[in-house]
Amino acid sequence: MGEADKQKLGTQLDENERKFAEKVKEELEEHIEHRLHLKVYTDDTAKDGWIWGIARKWLAPWQPGSWIHSVFAYPDGKIHITHGWIEVTDLIEELHPKICDRLYKKTDYPEKAVEELFRVREELQNRENWKKYRHVFPKVIRFFKKSQKIAEEVSKDHNLKVEFWLNDRTTGIQAILDTAGMNEDQKLEAIMNAARALKDFDERLHPKR
Numbered sequence: 001m002g003e004a005d006k007q008k009l010g011t012q013l014d015e016n017e018r019k020f021a022e023k024v025k026e027e028l029e030e031h032i033e034h035r036l037h038l039k040v041y042t043d044d045t046a047k048d049g050w051i052w053g054i055a056r057k058w059l060a061p062w063q064p065g066s067w068i069h070s071v072f073a074y075p076d077g078k079i080h081i082t083h084g085w086i087e088v089t090d091l092i093e094e095l096h097p098k099i100c101d102r103l104y105k106k107t108d109y110p111e112k113a114v115e116e117l118f119r120v121r122e123e124l125q126n127r128e129n130w131k132k133y134r135h136v137f138p139k140v141i142r143f144f145k146k147s148q149k150i151a152e153e154v155s156k157d158h159n160l161k162v163e164f165w166l167n168d169r170t171t172g173i174q175a176i177l178d179t180a181g182m183n184e185d186q187k188l189e190a191i192m193n194a195a196r197a198l199k200d201f202d203e204r205l206h207p208k209r
Contacts, residue, residue, distance in 0.1 A: 017073070018042055020184055021052040024071060024191055028054065032068050032195060050074050067202035068195055069172075077180030079191060083198045085172030088121040089114075095139040122168045147173060150204045158197035160190075173201060 021040045029038055041053040055070035069082040093100045104113045123129045124140075134141045148164040151173055155162045161176045175194035179187045 014042070017051050020187070021054060021073070023184070024188060025054050027188060027192060028068060028071070028195065031192065032199075048072075067199045071191065073179075077178055077182075079177040079179055079187070079194075081175045081177070081191065081194045081198060083173035083175075083201060085170045087169065088124060088166070088171055089117045091143065091171065092117060092120070092137060092140055095143065096137055099137070125166050125168050127166075144171070147171075147205065150201055154197050154201045154204070158193065158200065160194055160197055162194075162197055162201060173198070 018040065021042070025038050025040050038054050038056060041055065042051075044050055044053075050072040051074060053070060053072040067083055069084045071079065071081050073079045100113075100117070103116060104110055107113055120133070120137075124133065124144075130141050130144065144164075144166065151162045151164040162173065163176065164173055165171065175198055177190050177194055179190055182190065
């Protein structure tokens with residue numbers, strides 16, 4: 001196969017992927033509440049390695065009542081469907097505003113308080129440190145534990161991988177699908193099943209909402 005033929009085949013594959021992404025977008029918009037204005041992304045400017053993505057026109061952290069944040073497909077057949085994410089420092093400030101206020105007030109240099117929150121954020125990504133902070137930031141630790149527990153339960157109940165992640169910057173929930181070898185109909189069904197699983201997660205996490 002010549003170089004021109006390879007480029008033509010690559011273009012055809014890209015176009016097929018784009019059309020499938022549009023199909024997924026339409027299905028999500030039809031069946032998912034609070035997520036009526038989605039956009040297909042095909043230009044991976046951050047070079048994260050994905051083929052296509054679906055999200056709002058402006059990527060944003062968790063929105064109340066939104067239980068699908070984004071969908072990203074990768075060359076190895078993996079598809080990541082994110083329920084939502086939030087900056088760990090934002091979560092701390094949201095759940096423990098008084099503690100954060102005291103932290104900022106006890107220093108004349110706000111950047112020192114920010115550095116302290118960043119240090120805590122880095123330590124929290126190690127689950128062994130949760131015990132250390134359970135009396136300092138009890139609501140945050142309870143949120144982490146509850147999210148992790150529900151993710152494990154939903155994974156078991158829906159027979160798919162729903163994971164709680166926590167790194168040195170963000171925390172969130174995502175379903176990870178392995179669609180290698182699936183045709184488009186099977187992929188679409190798997191994505192919608194994962195979307196329903198994430199809705200189940202959301203309802204368990206926020207039962208009174």
